[in-house]
Amino acid sequence: MLVVADFTGNQGKAERHVGPLARVADPTMLCVNPPAAIDGVDIETPPTVGVRPLDLLILSLFAVVECVRRDYAAVCSFSLFPYGCAALVAGRVASVPTHLGVIGGDIDVHATGYYGPAVRWLMSRFAVVSVPGTASCRKLDALGVRPGRVATLTNPIRPAAFPAASPVSHRPIDLLWVGRFSREKDPVQFVDVVAEIVAGAGRGDLRAVMVGDGTERAAVESRIRHHGVGDHVELPGWVDDPTRYYRNARLYVLTSDREGLPLTLIEAMATGVTPVVPDVGNVCDVAVDEQTAVVIPGGETAGLVEAAKRLLTDDDRRTTLAENAMSVRETYSYEAAADDWRRILAAIGVPGIEAVDTGTAQSRATNVLSE
Template sequence: MSDDSRTSGPPVLVVADFTGNQGKAERHVGPLARVAAPTMVCVNPPSAIDGVSVETPPTVGFRPLDLLVLTLFAVIESVRGEYAAVCSFSLFPYGCTALVAGRLAGVPTHLGVIGGDIDVHATSRYGPVVRWLMSRFAVVSVPGAQSRAELEALGVTPGTVAVLTNPIRPAAFPATPPTADRLIDLLWVGRFSAEKDPLQFVDVVAEVAAAADGEGVRAVMVGDGPLRDAVESRIRARSADASVELPGWVDDPGRYYRDAKVYVLTSDREGLPLTLVEAMASGVAPVVPAVGNVREVAVDGMSAVVVPDGGTAALSRAATELLRDEDRRLDLAESATAVRDTCSYEAAAVDWRRILAAAGVDECGPAETTSDSSRPIRETAR
């Protein structure tokens, strides 16, 4: 972030821990620094983020005790620091810590819903407790309108539910022209875990290859995780060894995006996957199921092919058709790059300004942007 985008806005305490993931920390807290002056309390601090101060409580290496110390540290910091609000990401444990700290300091609190807060925790057997806790926040932010509707259907009633853009830094994903000579036919990026369903991608590749009339299909699965062995077994079972490459986890997947023709999403559940946004920003035509909030950035027939049921056969047909119809694929890929503006840091900063204002925090920075500033928030009765 350049110095021009920094602000001396209201002081905000952020309770979070991104386990050393520099990119995730920057995406979630960096845009906030454009409209406020955040101080982040975390156990595993990231490297420096422009405009963000970091406070690290002492640790002993035993997670339950470290979390208790973090809570005490955050409470003391929130009271001592005279912050305008306490913000957090993920209800357990950091949202709960922020809620306690904010209540004791007498300032509004924010919860950024990420991961399984809705799909896993809010709908579990202990869901009533989760929904009650969510309803105690002044503002709950979600990655899209679908998540907002799900919270409403679950009866979650915080002061406000607002959309917060899941941003990328466009400079990290240069706008490479979606040319016909890209070498990767099908690309998958993510964690090899059950909710991402990497096994389905192997099945999709096998079916696309079977329909390719012996021309060969090159597919790459970027990532790693607990299902790695299962993925390798499925590749052998589907005789896809010659088609699927497994480079493992890479810090910079950009080179794979820039060389890919079609990005395939196979997740069972999602908020708004960052890999989808990154692929679209890099000029890759997406084939995606209608899960979570993906349709807010992937518009069927305009910037993506959206498969409503997410079935293997339908995903395979859509991918096959795009690989055969070069003109259509290139048109979708070109339109997809518009996500560079709608999912930018500037757009997220505008959302943060609106979120803080809804919480009653005034005098935020300007957060100038060319993106749509009319994104709605839903006011709910506490």
């Protein structure tokens, strides 16, 4: 398998997306900014000149040459621009199936933009397009994207990295927010939620933590000052490993307007944090209302506030949801992602690959394949 991708030196993202494939096939990863070694993955870097557009052009040409020179069974990629386009050309030249892994804004930004018709046409040229959840499958169908197959592909975690924490009633952080401070993730709304709980419930001792950084940090700090909740909201900045925050939190609150399936949600659930989330993107594939989470239709501030207030005073309900949430440790594991890859590669006819059916909820979701 040839993998055309670049994760800008993000070791964790490279391992999550390509590592499970190495459990199924023999991948060679072609990239401009190589990560450190990944078990079972050969990493190759084409020549670079230090000018990104030229480097990407060289990468694309190198992918074509590599496909012609060696006998690959398929070409995989992540993100349509530019890596998916390079993979599509290379696969067509070598007459082998092509895969596009949708991440970021491929669907919600590019496929729905003013240039959307060209994007949707390109996506329809792949043998298979993988997405992070079933909502994305339905959205592609509604947009008229018609590749050979559409399938969900697990964005996995290593469960050992997120050991179950202490009982939820003994954790010092009441509300936790983790992510990039950007408009689509709406971190300002989280500050509004904190302020309403402090004022409405008389929670002068409430402790909230926002882990992350980004372009909306100034707006977040301004809203904190506006509400006068500086004593309640901590901003530790970007943290490479937020595990210690998960282990000390009672509730994980998501405020995004647009999402695929946030890895921070899966990590928090694996640690045993009760999620309060909107029904956005593919969130409801993992956060099932009143089973593993409390889901707020539309993600309105009032709904998030009311749910958080109830859960903070109901230890039994919060504990039950937190314990149920930890089921993601199995359904979003590297083993589950490897099973997804088996189904995807078998569906496009890669020799020697046989799909398996593990019977898990995520595996059943992954079986949603459309002609």
